[in-house]
Amino acid sequence: MITTSGLTKVYESRGRQVTALDGVDLHVREGEVFGVIGQSGAGKSSLIRCVNLLERPTSGTVTVDGVDLTALAGRSRRAGKDLRRARSSIGMVFQHFNLLSSRTVKDNIELPLEILGVSGAERGRRALELLDLVGLADKARAYPGQLSGGQKQRVGIARALAGKPKVLLSDEATSALDPETTRSILQLLRDLNQQLGLTVLLITHEMDVVKTICDSAALMQKGRIVESGTVGELLATPGSQLAAELFPVSGAATGPDRTVVDVTFHGETATQPVISQLSRTYNIDISILGAAMDTVGDRQIGRMRIELPGRYEDNVVPVGFLREQGLQIEIVEPQDRPAPAEAPVLAKEGAK
Ligand SMILES: Nc1ncnc2c1ncn2[C@@H]1O[C@H](COP(=O)(O)OP(=O)(O)OP(=O)(O)O)[C@@H](O)[C@H]1O
Numbered sequence: 001m002i003t004t005s006g007l008t009k010v011y012e013s014r015g016r017q018v019t020a021l022d023g024v025d026l027h028v029r030e031g032e033v034f035g036v037i038g039q040s041g042a043g044k045s046s047l048i049r050c051v052n053l054l055e056r057p058t059s060g061t062v063t064v065d066g067v068d069l070t071a072l073a074g075r076s077r078r079a080g081k082d083l084r085r086a087r088s089s090i091g092m093v094f095q096h097f098n099l100l101s102s103r104t105v106k107d108n109i110e111l112p113l114e115i116l117g118v119s120g121a122e123r124g125r126r127a128l129e130l131l132d133l134v135g136l137a138d139k140a141r142a143y144p145g146q147l148s149g150g151q152k153q154r155v156g157i158a159r160a161l162a163g164k165p166k167v168l169l170s171d172e173a174t175s176a177l178d179p180e181t182t183r184s185i186l187q188l189l190r191d192l193n194q195q196l197g198l199t200v201l202l203i204t205h206e207m208d209v210v211k212t213i214c215d216s217a218a219l220m221q222k223g224r225i226v227e228s229g230t231v232g233e234l235l236a237t238p239g240s241q242l243a244a245e246l247f248p249v250s251g252a253a254t255g256p257d258r259t260v261v262d263v264t265f266h267g268e269t270a271t272q273p274v275i276s277q278l279s280r281t282y283n284i285d286i287s288i289l290g291a292a293m294d295t296v297g298d299r300q301i302g303r304m305r306i307e308l309p310g311r312y313e314d315n316v317v318p319v320g321f322l323r324e325q326g327l328q329i330e331i332v333e334p335q336d337r338p339a340p341a342e343a344p345v346l347a348k349e350g351a352k
Pocket residue numbers: 011012013018019020038039040041042043044045046047205
């Protein structure tokens with residue numbers, strides 16, 4: 001649904017050049033919620049603004065729903081008109097809502113429809129329908145100043161949906177909200193994604209946002225995408241930074257000559273009793289050093305750090321058994337394990 005290819009953005013600032021995007025290739029599938037996460041200055045805002053051509057890329061292409069927006073971004077009047085039309089299939093939600101304070105909630109939602117030339121009666125009907133969709137049917141005549149932050153963002157989302165877009169871009173939509181309101185707005189975005197088949201591309205600096213609603217994620221650093229994939233693919237990638245942050249597991253070996261293995265469960269494997277099967281089949285004692293279980297984008301996912309007696313060479317067969325069960329397995333090399341001083345209390349007690 002969204003593809004960027006070699007997307008580059010260089011800003012000229014006080015005679016200096018700042019490369020905000022450095023050849024970004026992004027692929028967002030139809031109907032998924034895709035999160036781009038990165039620290040401040042990584043280039044996230046530049047990316048999302050280039051995707052709907054609010055910012056003109058220095059080079060590279062942006063295709064949304066099969067339309068090459070960069071090809072439409074010429075300076076002629078005709079090109080401008082085509083770009084505006086293509087943009088109507090892209091809604092955008094902002095961190096600070098960007099509502100007009102002098103207009104009622106309903107009139108704010110109608111604004112993009114006015115620009116598209118939709119008739120007054122049709123605009124009013126659509127605005128009320130959208131208010132209902134975001135749970136604010138009773139606020140049509142209120143002004144933005146009379147609403148809470150979460151309600152303002154619901155209006156922002158309704159306005160973004162006015163032109164019946166296929167794609168919703170969200171620029172840190174929950175960063176200005178408290179944790180509970182954040183959860184309700186994320187739930188709304190997820191519901192809209194599922195009810196309307198809406199593709200959502202969001203940028204955030206909060207891993208919790210990715211964990212709560214994303215099907216796929218990309219990690220951005222210094223203008224580049226350094227990791228990208230579905231949550232399942234990321235968890236299956238040895239050494240993935242995103243996977244480690246989504247599911248941090250820790251725990252040190254309880255002694256020398258032990259094999260420490262990180263096991264990732266998802267989908268059906270999350271509910272299978274594989275650890276007890278492993279223990280029974282090979283008659284070995286297994287210690288659990290650390291574990292995390294959670295739901296990511298409606299799927300149950302878990303990670304566990306376990307320890308088997310003996311070196312890896314002695315455990316090739318049991319580790320193979322785990323792999324055969326469809327689990328993702330990563331052997332934790334001794335140098336990657338935390339030093340005993342940092343080990344959790346339980347692991348140290350187990351070593352006694
Ligand atoms: N209009 C601009 N002119 C000059 N430099 C800019 C401009 N906009 C962004 N930059 C620079 O580009 C880089 C990427 O900025 P960008 O805002 O895209 O990052 P970000 O990941 O969204 O950060 P944040 O989360 O703080 O908004 C930064 O070094 C920033 O200073």
